[in-house]
Every structure is written in structure tokens, then in C-alpha cells.
Amino acid sequence: MSSSPTRIEHVETGKPIDAELHDLLTLDDVLEAAAKWMPTKIQIVRELLARAVPQNVWPQALHWNWVKKAAALQPYAPGPFSPYALFGLKAEDQWQGLLLGCCVGHQTRLAPTGRDLVYIDYVESAPWNLSLAAIEQQPRFKGIGGQLFELAVRWSDDLGFRGRVGLHSLPQSEGFYRGFCAMEDVGPDANYQNLRYFELDEAHAKMFLEEDEHA
């Protein structure tokens, strides 16, 4: 596994803390994250139920199951030569976020169409990093999704795709992809549960790649 140092914000103190970005996670790493995340997810569901919070405002990724994803990925053995890549951010010896991307079989929908891009299948922060006003939970750390997204942009650039990235967004995350990620909203996709499809074109990808070079 290859890693690089980074920093994320500890929300309670407002101070940055040391973290590591990893770009070659194994399925074991994913299972380790799932095992650590599940008790917190269950606790969040308990709190939401106890406070009778309507399910339409629950975190939409709460039901995501990385154990199932790891099992489905087993034949493709994520690694340097796989169509799939698993990225993660670790701090305080725990996975704070995971991203699963794919570099085969996905093409640009923005003009010029038909060019290869990195498709982000899933990106999720650890459940303790969710901001949940309904149960008065503030995130432990901030800035995880953005750093994992940047890693996907860098992977796309490394593959020769000039940073092009695409994904389908859960409704609760659309603002993040339009705003921080500067992706274009291509609109709802009738072939993908009507989720909106977002794409990062080369011009906007450059902002991430140049920022990285100057960092």
C-alpha cells in the first residue's frame, strides 16, 4: 500500500491533525473499515429511531455495506493493474473515509463525449464524521471526501484521462459535487435510479491538479 501524509481538521478543536492518504487499499483494509464503522452506524440508527427522525432525512449512505462491496470486488483484486482502485484516508489509526473508483468502461457524457474517465462508484466518510443535526452529532473530522475526490482526479490524470471524473450522486451530496468539486450537473439518469450524474471536465480538473502541484 502506498501512502502520503496529509492533514484533516479536528472539528471540536478546529485544529489540523496528521493523516495519511492511501491509494492501494486491499479488501482486508475495506473489511477493517467496515468492522469499525458498523457499530457507529448502528448507534446512529438507534438514535434516529429513538428520536423518531423521519427516514427521508437519514444519511442516505447509511445502508451502504462495504463488506458486500469487498466480496463483489474479490475477483478483480483491486491493485495497480485492476480496473478498480480503492483509496482511503487514515487518521488516529482508523479509516476516516473510503473511495472506490473504476477506470474501465466509463466515458465522458460532456462534450467531447466518448473519452475515458475515472468513475467513482462509492465515496463515504466514517459515520462519526457525519454532521447529523437531528441527533446533535457533529463530525469528528472534516475534509475527508474532498481529499479522496482529489486522489481520484490524480488517478485519472495518471491514467492519461486528464483528470476527468464522473459519478452519480445521492441527493444529499449534490451540493458538495457542484460546489467543492466544481463538477457539472448533467442531470438525472433514468438508467441509474434517477440519480443525477455529475462530471468533472479537463478544465476544472486542472484546478485540482495545479493546486496539488503548488502544495
Added chain:
Amino acid sequence: MLAKRTMSLNLTDAEMDALEKLARRKDLSKTAVIRQALRLYNLVDTRVMQGEKLFFEDELQGKKSELMVLG
């Protein structure tokens, strides 16, 4: 991200022509096309080795044809 090694590659005119056309159409370098082709070949091979089949489907015309892949 990862260390890379260099090799020379001998291609026929037709193969080089196909590679250059793909690179232009996909806006990729020739190296990137070959790397993607290898990834795709590896993906197809993995699934075929598991006993799966590869199909092309034309939803509009209702056509589905199996692509024969040498095992």
C-alpha cells in the same frame, strides 16, 4: 503514482495505425491506450476464466451477440 518501466514495441503499420486512431479519438497517449487495453483484456480474461461470457447488446434493435474470447 506507481513506478513505470520502459519497453520498445514492434507493431505492424496496421496495428500502429489502429493505435494512433484510438489515441486521437480517445484523447489519450499511445501508452495510455495500451495500458487501458491491457486492463480491459485482464478484466475480460478474469471473468471468462470464471466461466462467464461476454456479450454485446443493442437495446434498440433487440440484438445480443456473444463475443468469443479465446481461453
